Amino acid sequence: MTSRLATGWERFWTRSGSPFHLALFRVAFAYSLFHEAGVTRAKSLYAVEGGFHLPYLSFIQPVSQQTFDWMYTLQLPLVVLLGLGLLTRVSITALLAIQGYIFFSDQLNFRNHPYFFLLVLLLLALSPCDEALSLRSLLRYLRKRVSLDRALFGSSAPMTMQRLIQVQISIVYFYSAVHKTHPAFLRGEVLAADLGDAIASGASGRLLSWLFGADSMDRVREIVERPSTMIVPAVLTVLIEYGLSLALWFRRTRPVALIVGIGFHVGIAFLMNIGTFSYAMLGSYLLFLEPDTLRARLRPNRPG
Amino acid sequence: MVARNAFLVTYLAIQIALPLRGVLRSRFDSHGSFSWNMYSQNYACAAQYHAMTRDRGPVQIEHRYHLNRPSRVEMLYNRESLPWLHRYLCEEYGDRTGFESLRGMVECTWNGSPLVPLVDPEVDLCRAENYGVTER
Numbered sequence: 001m002t003s004r005l006a007t008g009w010e011r012f013w014t015r016s017g018s019p020f021h022l023a024l025f026r027v028a029f030a031y032s033l034f035h036e037a038g039v040t041r042a043k044s045l046y047a048v049e050g051g052f053h054l055p056y057l058s059f060i061q062p063v064s065q066q067t068f069d070w071m072y073t074l075q076l077p078l079v080v081l082l083g084l085g086l087l088t089r090v091s092i093t094a095l096l097a098i099q100g101y102i103f104f105s106d107q108l109n110f111r112n113h114p115y116f117f118l119l120v121l122l123l124l125a126l127s128p129c130d131e132a133l134s135l136r137s138l139l140r141y142l143r144k145r146v147s148l149d150r151a152l153f154g155s156s157a158p159m160t161m162q163r164l165i166q167v168q169i170s171i172v173y174f175y176s177a178v179h180k181t182h183p184a185f186l187r188g189e190v191l192a193a194d195l196g197d198a199i200a201s202g203a204s205g206r207l208l209s210w211l212f213g214a215d216s217m218d219r220v221r222e223i224v225e226r227p228s229t230m231i232v233p234a235v236l237t238v239l240i241e242y243g244l245s246l247a248l249w250f251r252r253t254r255p256v257a258l259i260v261g262i263g264f265h266v267g268i269a270f271l272m273n274i275g276t277f278s279y280a281m282l283g284s285y286l287l288f289l290e291p292d293t294l295r296a297r298l299r300p301n302r303p304g
Numbered sequence: 305m306v307a308r309n310a311f312l313v314t315y316l317a318i319q320i321a322l323p324l325r326g327v328l329r330s331r332f333d334s335h336g337s338f339s340w341n342m343y344s345q346n347y348a349c350a351a352q353y354h355a356m357t358r359d360r361g362p363v364q365i366e367h368r369y370h371l372n373r374p375s376r377v378e379m380l381y382n383r384e385s386l387p388w389l390h391r392y393l394c395e396e397y398g399d400r401t402g403f404e405s406l407r408g409m410v411e412c413t414w415n416g417s418p419l420v421p422l423v424d425p426e427v428d429l430c431r432a433e434n435y436g437v438t439e440r
Contacts (some may be wrong), residue, residue, distance in 0.1 A: 184415035
């Protein structure tokens with residue numbers, strides 16, 4: 001039994017494949033980071049000195065407003081380097097240091113989005129995410145050290161860190177569903193409380209007003225803020241999140257999981273104004289595709 | 305291989321255990337950070353703080369404006385974080401002329417529960433045990 005578990009463990013973590021999907025995820029993730037930077041800048045003001053602070057560790061001190069602004073400005077070129085796949089380890093390490101310092105400088109800076117991005121950055125730092133579709137690999141091709149095929153798609157290698165990012169995604173879905181599995185959420189009370197304000201202040205509200213007039217938004221809000229209206233969406237949300245934590249892993253369920261997941265996150269982005277986290281999660285779906293799927297489609301006459 | 309497996313086991317252990325801590329603890333006791341708790345709970349609190357002064361009687365303290373982002377004050381309304389807020393308010397106001405004591409009231413409801421008092425309104429928060437935050 002132990003040796004079967006050990007064999008299964010090894011096979012799971014050392015499965016080989018092209019890092020192409022990981023490279024695509026790197027680009028998508030960099031795009032999400034770029035857009036998240038401004039939001040986190042506005043919402044992480046506890047890293048700035050003055051007022052009440054609740055540090056995790058006493059030696060991480062808040063900084064001046066000027067230093068805080070510089071830390072955010074400095075992130076942008078680092079995120080661009082990450083997206084382009086140039087000096088990737090350096091840029092990720094610097095991003096981890098800056099974002100980690102800001103995040104851990106005060107417990108009141110905690111938000112799930114920056115926490116998720118920190119974890120993914122850590123795993124990307126340990127991964128071959130710049131071995132394909134990157135300026136680094138392109139430079140190696142131009143110096144005639146690798147073929148064009150290898151520069152674009154990388155070479156087959158253990159996908160350990162990619163798998164770990166996938167497991168992390170499943171953990172996020174699972175625990176998010178666990179937190180929602182209680183009577184008040186399943187009765188629609190939580191969604192009813194959250195959705196009304198989100199619709200009023202977001203893209204969905206603006207669309208409704210434009211299509212049907214300003215009064216329509218008030219009527220929609222009235223309906224949405226009734227818990228009984230939100231029972232079905234609430235139950236579906238919980239079922240979807242539990243389902244996605246598993247269904248993305250298996251070939252037979254993956255197509256449905258992808259369709260449902262895309263709809264789910266686009267819906268959240270539109271209705272609840274949660275854009276960048278939704279897009280980062282969607283970008284991670286690339287990692288769940290069978291290795292070399294996209295490579296085979298892009299270069300059908302070459303072996304995967 | 306040993307280093308890789310050690311990293312994997314450590315990472316997975318942390319990422320499974322840390323959120324579990326947030327799931328198992330009451331929202332009245334902690335904010336539940338690091339547990340992927342996203343838009344899943346209704347938690348609302350009413351909070352008031354007063355500095356009792358010699359000359360002017362009770363003076364209301366706008367405690368949320370001591371935060372760089374006042375809108376996040378609700379993250380503090382739990383038994384783990386409130387003592388730190390009270391300690392800060394005591395240090396901030398304790399030296400002011402005429403200050404005698406700090407009183408506060410924080411009551412919270414979680415997913416429609418009856419209001420639960422997290423702070424004893426009858427005590428001086430600066431001198432009380434645990435800065436006046438109630439036990440579970």
